[in-house]
Amino acid sequence: MTKKSADPADTTVPAARQVPMRDFSRSLPMSLLRAREAVMRQFRPSLREHGLTEQQWRILRALASIEAVEVTELARTAFLLGPSLSRILRDLEARDLIERRTAKADQRRSMVSISKEGLKLMAAVAPTSEAIYAEITRRFGASKLAELQEMLGELEQSLAGLGSADDTLADG
Amino acid sequence: MTKKSADPADTTVPAARQVPMRDFSRSLPMSLLRAREAVMRQFRPSLREHGLTEQQWRILRALASIEAVEVTELARTAFLLGPSLSRILRDLEARDLIERRTAKADQRRSMVSISKEGLKLMAAVAPTSEAIYAEITRRFGASKLAELQEMLGELEQSLAGLGSADDTLADG
DNA sequence: CGCATTCACTTAACATGTTAAGTATCTCGC
DNA sequence: GCGAGATACTTAACATGTTAAGTGAATGCG
Numbered sequence: 001m002t003k004k005s006a007d008p009a010d011t012t013v014p015a016a017r018q019v020p021m022r023d024f025s026r027s028l029p030m031s032l033l034r035a036r037e038a039v040m041r042q043f044r045p046s047l048r049e050h051g052l053t054e055q056q057w058r059i060l061r062a063l064a065s066i067e068a069v070e071v072t073e074l075a076r077t078a079f080l081l082g083p084s085l086s087r088i089l090r091d092l093e094a095r096d097l098i099e100r101r102t103a104k105a106d107q108r109r110s111m112v113s114i115s116k117e118g119l120k121l122m123a124a125v126a127p128t129s130e131a132i133y134a135e136i137t138r139r140f141g142a143s144k145l146a147e148l149q150e151m152l153g154e155l156e157q158s159l160a161g162l163g164s165a166d167d168t169l170a171d172g
Numbered sequence: 173m174t175k176k177s178a179d180p181a182d183t184t185v186p187a188a189r190q191v192p193m194r195d196f197s198r199s200l201p202m203s204l205l206r207a208r209e210a211v212m213r214q215f216r217p218s219l220r221e222h223g224l225t226e227q228q229w230r231i232l233r234a235l236a237s238i239e240a241v242e243v244t245e246l247a248r249t250a251f252l253l254g255p256s257l258s259r260i261l262r263d264l265e266a267r268d269l270i271e272r273r274t275a276k277a278d279q280r281r282s283m284v285s286i287s288k289e290g291l292k293l294m295a296a297v298a299p300t301s302e303a304i305y306a307e308i309t310r311r312f313g314a315s316k317l318a319e320l321q322e323m324l325g326e327l328e329q330s331l332a333g334l335g336s337a338d339d340t341l342a343d344g
Numbered sequence: 345c346g347c348a349t350t351c352a353c354t355t356a357a358c359a360t361g362t363t364a365a366g367t368a369t370c371t372c373g374c
Numbered sequence: 375g376c377g378a379g380a381t382a383c384t385t386a387a388c389a390t391g392t393t394a395a396g397t398g399a400a401t402g403c404g
Contacts, residue, residue, distance in 0.1 A: 021233060021236070021294075021298050021301070021302065022305065023237075024230070024233040024234055024236075024237065024249075025249065026321065027305070028211055028305075028308065028320075028321065029208060029211050029212055029215070029226075030230075031320075031321050031324040031325065032204055032207055032208035032211065032324065033208060034324070034328055035204055035325075035327050035328055036201060036204035036208065037251070038327065038331040038332070039200055039201050039204065039327070039331065040201055041331070042331060043201070044392090048393095053359065053360080053392095055359085055360065056359095058196070058202075061193060062196055064193065064196075065195075065196065070382080071383065071384095072381090072382065072383080077197065079202065079205060079206060079209070080360085080361090081361065081362065082382085082383070082384080083360090083361080083362075083363085083383095083384075083385080083386090084359090084361060084362085085383095086383070086384055086385080087359080087360075088360080090384095091359090106369075106370070106381090106382085107368080107369055107370080107382095108368070108369045108370065108381065108382045108383070109369095109381095109382065109383085110382080110383070122193075126193050129193070130193065130194070133194070133199070133200075136200065136330070136331065139330040139331065140326070140330040140331075144323065144326070145200065148200075148203075148320075148323045148327065149198065149200065149203045151319070151320045151323065152203040152204065152206070152207040152320075153203065153207075154312070154316070155207050155211070155312055155320065156206055156207055156210045158308070158311040158312040159211065159214060159308065159312075160210070216362090220363095225362095225389065225390080226390095227389085227390065242352080242353095243352075243353065244351095244352065244353080252390090252391090253390090253391065253392065253393090254352085254353070255353095255354075255355080255390090255391080255392075255393085256389090256390055256391060256392085257353095258353065258354055258355080259354090259355095259389080259390080260389085260390080262354095263389090278351095278352085278399080278400070279352095279398080279399055279400080280351065280352045280353070280398070280399050280400065281351095281353085281399095282353070
């Protein structure tokens, strides 16, 4: 732990230390991953008590503020890929937390909405969830939190359209 | 795509709009998730070309700077859970990218190190990876990037020891 | 020593991420 | 109105995340 072992005079090195790269643990992806994990660790226990995973909760929340959405738009909102969403919707429907009906105008489209059961579950989870979020805000600082979110948004913007030319998740 | 289809005249509202919560898409977990995805989207194609996943790459990078580590410490460094690491090490070993030997002092421990093949692969991937990182830094701004990482670290610190009392991943 | 406990790791089971292929429906040009 | 292409989703296949249980080896205590 306290042993750096990055000693230039270390002659016992079998193979390593030959590929020059940034310190791995300080890379941006790792920072983001660790930060997000630190945050989600706070929420998971509460969600778990209600039999919900993080993604299922995202979907319910996305549905709570609207009447009904197509699957594709829901995927964009909840930031899930189609296949993941497809599976989760199947399960949520089996649990009667959501409802699905085929759009009249376009038989390909499936309109998804939250059910009465789903709303009841949300009402049960929301207070705890909000309390946790409030505690995180208190610990980190509200203004700092806002600033962080601002920077995260800017980072996203910086990289928009850099990757694949056909970024499906891009905001039309 | 350009069709919103959120018809206000749809009087068939089933249930929604009854659970008061923050705007879902502006929650901290979502911001972190989107930001990280925006970043990783840049790296994945290059890694994929070399037959590596993001996690495999994390492991190789973690191994490149040391001689050998126990699996448990590697898990902490690469920020992977034991079971995931166990599987990935099995695969990387089958591909001769890493080597494993049981510790003499403690037969339970398994010492992992990167192989010559692994180093060769890293040497092949590193340039592109560094170039991508440089481009991200250029786009977002070096000082802003440093500031962001600083804030992410603080966020982590804020939440350390809030979740489970026995946070195994805590830095000793 | 004997044995319960702890430890390091693996396996198992289920859920999601990710890419590719499949299916049904729609659109459009002709 | 028909057939090629686009669209909206689903299924499939493989890899990882996550939790729980299993296995073998070390520790500690009587």
